[in-house]
Amino acid sequence: MLLPAEANKCCTVCSNALLQTKTQSSPKQRRRRTRHNGGAVAPLTLDRFARSTLDMLTLTEAITTKGAAFRSLAEPWADTTTPHGKMIVTVLAGVAEFERSLIRQRTSEGRKRAMSQGVRFGRPPALTPTQEAEAAKLATAKGNKYAAEIMSVSVSTIERVRTRYRSESR
Known part of the structure; x- marks a missing residue:
């Protein structure tokens, strides 16, 4: 359920279509995300707001430097209007980044182990x-x-x- 912007004390409620993010988004999209001074940008869900932890931190920083707040409608803990909310967003972003690096490390070790055991990667040969x-x-x-x-x-x-x-x- 999407509440009206006034009920959330927000200037902008962002739909999922607006927040289809890319690392290199257009200037128009960036303005839409961060244009309201003194209000709040409220995406419906965080997974549609940013692709990575770094992207989320960069966007929330851009929003707060413009004088607006960031408040997710689906995740009440993601609220940069309070110091606790800022801390939780930052800590969880760090944990997510740490987890991503562990996954990358495990995947790399698994590939090395498989290569040492003679596993061939890629497409199978077309001819014997x-x-x-x-x-x-x-x-x-x-x-x-x-x-x-x-x-x-x-x-x-x-x-x-x-x-x-x-x-x-x-």
Whole structure:
């Protein structure tokens, strides 16, 4: 339920369409977010307001430096009109950033472990080694396009295979 702006003591109640954020938002969107001096900007939800912790802190700082307050309608704890609200927003933003860095670190360690165990990342090869050898011979004899049609792969794949086989034979 969306309450009227007067009931929330806000100048602006931001809809989700207004707050589709990008790191590089247009000047018009930035003005809409921060134009009201002495009022409050109230997004419906925080997840639509900012993509990252840094983005949220930057936007709330921009709002408060313009003389407006930040108050989320869905999350009552996100209210920069009080010192407690400012502290909670900052602490939770820091915790979220810390959690994100832990996830990044764990993901990196998992990838390194998988690579050391021989796991191959990316798309599976289009041709087996036996098929590659046959495709290289066929392309040498009849041309890349013909070999690509017979092997049901792209001409680029045949060119890569031929290049690899040329370098191996030297």
